[in-house]
Amino acid sequence: MSSRNKLLLRSALPVGLLTIGIMATTLALPWWSVAVAGLLYGWLIPAARAWQAGAAGLVAWSVLLLVAAVEGPVGVLAGRLGVLFHVPGAVLLLVTVLFAAVLGWGGAGVGKAISRKL
Amino acid sequence: MPRPTLSRILRALPALIGLTGALWLGAKGAGPLPPMGPLLDPWRGLWAVAATAELPARADGRIPGLGDSVSIRYDDRGVPHIFARRETDAWRALGFVVARDRLFQLELQARAGAGTLTALVGKAALPLDRETRQLGLPRAAERRMAAVDTASDGWQAVLAYSAGVNAWIDQLDQRHLPLEYRLLQKWPSRWRPIDCLHLFDRMGLTLSMSQDELTQLAASHLVGRAAAEALYPINAPIQEPIQPNGQTAPRFDNRKIPPPGPPDTSVDLAGRTGRSPIGPHAPPAGPALSSDDGIGSNNWAIAPRRTRDGYALLAGDPHLDLSLPSIWYEAHLVVPGRLDVYGVTIAGAPTIVLGFNRQVAWSFTNTEGDVVDYYLEQVDDERHPTRYLLDGSWRPLQIRLEAYPGVHGDTIALDTLRFTHRGGLRKIDGRWISTRWTMLETGFDGGALVAAARAGSVRQWLEAMSIWGAPAQNMIVADRAGSIAIRSTGRFPLRPGKVAGNQLEDGTSSASDWTGYWPLSAYPQAIDPAQGYLASANQQPIDPKVNPAYFGSNWASPWRAERINQILRADSAMTPDKIRQMQTDPASPRADLLVPWFLNAANVDPGDVQLQRAARTLEQWDRRYTRDNHRAILFEAAMRELNAKLWDELVPGSGFRAPDGTLMEPPPYPGLMVVAELLQDPGNAWWDDRRTPDKIETRDDILAASLRAAYVRTVAEYGDPDRGGWTWSTRWTMQVPHLLRLPGMASPPVSVQGGPSTLSPSSRGVDFGASWRMVVELGPTVRAWGVYPGGQSGNPASPRYLDHLQKWSLGELDTLRLPAAADSLPRDQTSAQLTLTPWSQ
Numbered sequence: 001m002s003s004r005n006k007l008l009l010r011s012a013l014p015v016g017l018l019t020i021g022i023m024a025t026t027l028a029l030p031w032w033s034v035a036v037a038g039l040l041y042g043w044l045i046p047a048a049r050a051w052q053a054g055a056a057g058l059v060a061w062s063v064l065l066l067v068a069a070v071e072g073p074v075g076v077l078a079g080r081l082g083v084l085f086h087v088p089g090a091v092l093l094l095v096t097v098l099f100a101a102v103l104g105w106g107g108a109g110v111g112k113a114i115s116r117k118l
Numbered sequence: 119m120p121r122p123t124l125s126r127i128l129r130a131l132p133a134l135i136g137l138t139g140a141l142w143l144g145a146k147g148a149g150p151l152p153p154m155g156p157l158l159d160p161w162r163g164l165w166a167v168a169a170t171a172e173l174p175a176r177a178d179g180r181i182p183g184l185g186d187s188v189s190i191r192y193d194d195r196g197v198p199h200i201f202a203r204r205e206t207d208a209w210r211a212l213g214f215v216v217a218r219d220r221l222f223q224l225e226l227q228a229r230a231g232a233g234t235l236t237a238l239v240g241k242a243a244l245p246l247d248r249e250t251r252q253l254g255l256p257r258a259a260e261r262r263m264a265a266v267d268t269a270s271d272g273w274q275a276v277l278a279y280s281a282g283v284n285a286w287i288d289q290l291d292q293r294h295l296p297l298e299y300r301l302l303q304k305w306p307s308r309w310r311p312i313d314c315l316h317l318f319d320r321m322g323l324t325l326s327m328s329q330d331e332l333t334q335l336a337a338s339h340l341v342g343r344a345a346a347e348a349l350y351p352i353n354a355p356i357q358e359p360i361q362p363n364g365q366t367a368p369r370f371d372n373r374k375i376p377p378p379g380p381p382d383t384s385v386d387l388a389g390r391t392g393r394s395p396i397g398p399h400a401p402p403a404g405p406a407l408s409s410d411d412g413i414g415s416n417n418w419a420i421a422p423r424r425t426r427d428g429y430a431l432l433a434g435d436p437h438l439d440l441s442l443p444s445i446w447y448e449a450h451l452v453v454p455g456r457l458d459v460y461g462v463t464i465a466g467a468p469t470i471v472l473g474f475n476r477q478v479a480w481s482f483t484n485t486e487g488d489v490v491d492y493y494l495e496q497v498d499d500e501r502h503p504t505r506y507l508l509d510g511s512w513r514p515l516q517i518r519l520e521a522y523p524g525v526h527g528d529t530i531a532l533d534t535l536r537f538t539h540r541g542g543l544r545k546i547d548g549r550w551i552s553t554r555w556t557m558l559e560t561g562f563d564g565g566a567l568v569a570a571a572r573a574g575s576v577r578q579w580l581e582a583m584s585i586w587g588a589p590a591q592n593m594i595v596a597d598r599a600g601s602i603a604i605r606s607t608g609r610f611p612l613r614p615g616k617v618a619g620n621q622l623e624d625g626t627s628s629a630s631d632w633t634g635y636w637p638l639s640a641y642p643q644a645i646d647p648a649q650g651y652l653a654s655a656n657q658q659p660i661d662p663k664v665n666p667a668y669f670g671s672n673w674a675s676p677w678r679a680e681r682i683n684q685i686l687r688a689d690s691a692m693t694p695d696k697i698r699q700m701q702t703d704p705a706s707p708r709a710d711l712l713v714p715w716f717l718n719a720a721n722v723d724p725g726d727v728q729l730q731r732a733a734r735t736l737e738q739w740d741r742r743y744t745r746d747n748h749r750a751i752l753f754e755a756a757m758r759e760l761n762a763k764l765w766d767e768l769v770p771g772s773g774f775r776a777p778d779g780t781l782m783e784p785p786p787y788p789g790l791m792v793v794a795e796l797l798q799d800p801g802n803a804w805w806d807d808r809r810t811p812d813k814i815e816t817r818d819d820i821l822a823a824s825l826r827a828a829y830v831r832t833v834a835e836y837g838d839p840d841r842g843g844w845t846w847s848t849r850w851t852m853q854v855p856h857l858l859r860l861p862g863m864a865s866p867p868v869s870v871q872g873g874p875s876t877l878s879p880s881s882r883g884v885d886f887g888a889s890w891r892m893v894v895e896l897g898p899t900v901r902a903w904g905v906y907p908g909g910q911s912g913n914p915a916s917p918r919y920l921d922h923l924q925k926w927s928l929g930e931l932d933t934l935r936l937p938a939a940a941d942s943l944p945r946d947q948t949s950a951q952l953t954l955t956p957w958s959q
Binding site for chain 2: 079080110
């Protein structure tokens with residue numbers, strides 16, 4: 001394995017683990033657990049970047065949405081809810097994953113700031 | 119540790135703002151947005167509604183109190199077939215599966231009957247709740263509950279059903295929470311046995327509340343009492359009764375309609391009651407529809423000798439306000455040796471309401487009899503009465519304080535309700551009026567339907583249903599032995615001789631009070647008539663020449679009954695498929711009657727080019743409301759014009775005010791039977807349009823003007839008659855709304871065959887139509903077909919939400935599966951299985 005790949009793996013591993021962690025906490029805990037996971041990530045991982053937690057939140061919730069889509073007609077529901085909220089259904093799906101991204105990113109950013117302060 | 123520098127703080131600031139904003143939006147929402155966190159959560163938020171939209175192929179459930187395990191097979195139409203060893207277990211299972219599919223609907227409908235919608239949906243529902251409570255529905259349910267025979271089968275069914283509903287609620291998790299609860303941020307309330315009573319009370323309000331007195335009074339105030347009584351007559355001028363009267367065609371009892379007279383100020387009561395005491399159920403304000411235009415429920419039964427295969431046939435299609443999810447839920451309950459009943463139930467009813475077993479089939483239409491009376495009361499204090507005068511002495515009013523809860527458990531309104539011995543007392547336009555209504559005194563008796571489901575013959579079924587109190591229904595029934603019967607069943611008031619029934623009564627005298635109820639033997643009814651068939655379509659049930667007793671007034675025109683009887687008289691080899699076609703039959707006796715009059719009237723002015731074009735266009739119509747028809751639209755426009763021109767005297771001027779200055783509501787347009795009478799009287803003053811004082815119009819003037827105006831307007835709106843814009847299917851569509859009228863949860867628009875006063879009138883824009891169509895053949899093996907405009911699931915994401923709608927719109931029926939045992943439903947017809955087992959806490 002080249003040093004570049006090693007470096008990539010070293011930085012991707014925490015993000016991957018965080019993604020899995022966010023998925024797990026979302027299954028077990030309410031929605032705000034994404035922010036908590038991001039906060040812990042930013043606080044505990046010295047090399048953490050806030051955007052990494054945001055990406056992890058986005059991917060984690062996207063995967064969960066995919067799971068829901070496998071289980072049932074998410075597209076149909078998005079279409080109906082879109083009419084209800086006066087936006088295209090796809091926008092609601094996008095808002096969902098962006099919401100997780102903001103929670104993760106914000107949490108990590110704050111966690112990182114706290115970590116430096118301490 | 120390094121000290122944070124300003125730059126570090128600034129670098130963290132966007133993240134802090136982003137996090138705070140997201141947390142705020144997630145927990146509190148913003149503006150019209152509810153808290154978004156719980157909704158957007160992909161696992162247990164809104165998206166879980168999609169993930170749980172389909173029933174799992176196999177599932178288990180546990181119900182406290184279950185005597186034995188219950189096996190449930192969902193067929194390929196989503197219908198649960200419940201196989202139990204005891205009836206109480208079957209009712210429990212029914213509660214469980216209905217809650218599983220229709221939990222929000224259950225609660226919403228029960229709350230509508232209890233007057234507690236505000237606690238679920240907020241202040242917007244306050245007028246509805248007020249109406250429900252002021253009418254005394256919750257009070258009546260409480261009184262019936264206190265007097266219930268707890269050992270009766272009906273009550274046992276209610277208790278078991280309630281336990282089943284609650285078993286589902288108790289094991290409900292966030293992922294299975296219905297969408298509506300998520301949007302309202304509420305959790306389902308536990309089901310109480312009294313909720314079953316509330317549900318049927320609400321149905322009673324829909325089906326049996328009438329205001330004939332108020333219509334009469336409002337009309338008297340405009341055109342005098344004699345004219346008002348003629349326009350809203352006690353007996354239908356065209357007689358095609360439910361109870362056969364030996365006729366082979368409708369009988370026209372034409373009368374001379376008195377001309378519009380001066381406002382009848384002697385009937386001062388009109389000024390007090392012209393405004394509806396029950397709000398939303400008032401006749402529509404302004405130019406109203408004729409009472410015939412949109413309603414429609416039909417049922418008929420045919421004796422074996424008039425069917426091709428020699429088996430009795432029964433059909434039913436009750437018409438109601440349509441919604442998603444549908445009011446009906448299909449189910450099949452099997453308890454070997456005891457019960458094997460299939461049909462539709464209402465979410466909240468512990469048994470099948472309309473359906474069949476292996477011996478008997480039945481269906482209902484609404485009787486439309488007058489079971490409500492209004493009384494003008496004298497009270498001791500106009501502002502805060504505590505007593506009312508009766509036979510010269512003061513009697514105490516029953517006072518009831520009502521609090522309306524908000525969604526957060528707070529109280530959003532308070533009312534002091536008063537009741538006389540008759541019922542609710544309300545102040546309307548400065549006067550105190552009480553209401554007596556059979557629904558408050560009898561209400562739903564679940565025992566009747568429970569016993570009827572077990573009946574082995576027509577006579578047993580009629581006996582079981584003899585205790586039915588309200589809402590009164592025209593109950594048709596047929597059995598495998600070939601017997602058919604119909605009976606208008608319910609409590610019908612016996613009024614003292616001087617009490618008219620359709621007039622406001624003097625509340626200060628007990629001589630105005632009902633003296634009892636009609637005996638069962640006097641109900642309109644027929645068993646195995648010589649004609650070999652029976653039918654009802656909301657028309658006057660009994661010919662007044664057979665029984666002149668007051669039964670109601672202002673009856674719906676018998677166009678649908680006429681058409682059904684026309685077909686049944688002509689065909690002595692009926693089949694289930696012919697019956698299916700009848701249910702969306704596009705022919706119209708109404709059009710058959712009126713079109714020739716329009717065409718004849720066009721001769722008054724042969725030189726009027728537009729009128730002649732209109733007449734030629736109308737003449738091309740086959741008088742059928744088929745989807746591809748290009749002419750029906752002109753006739754309907756002409757009918758609207760005719761109503762507006764003919765009934766101009768019923769459109770109030772600026773002086774139509776109650777004594778307290780309140781603008782009164784005009785009466786609805788009289789029914790088309792009255793128009794039919796006027797057609798025979800070309801010079802009747804009603805034909806004159808008072809808005810043209812320089813000319814006195816006759817019948818043909820008005821008909822010609824209506825046709826001409828309709829043509830001009832239709833061309834202006836839809837273009838040339840033959841360029842596609844007049845196609846009936848593009849102008850007559852139905853869109854079934856969600857229960858809460860939520861945008862996005864309604865059905866797509868669907869075109870339907872039929873029009874006003876056809877067998878399937880499906881009123882445009884009113885969301886009213888055939889709520890369930892059923893055909894049953896009672897042969898050696900019972901066969902049945904059915905459909906309703908929706909689907910079994912209340913979940914808008916579910917493929918079972920409106921999967922039956924397309925077939926319904928096309929007038930097609932599904933074959934109903936009737937497995938005798940759990941393992942006899944073929945695998946390719948099984949969509950899911952559920953096993954319920956006892957659970958001791």
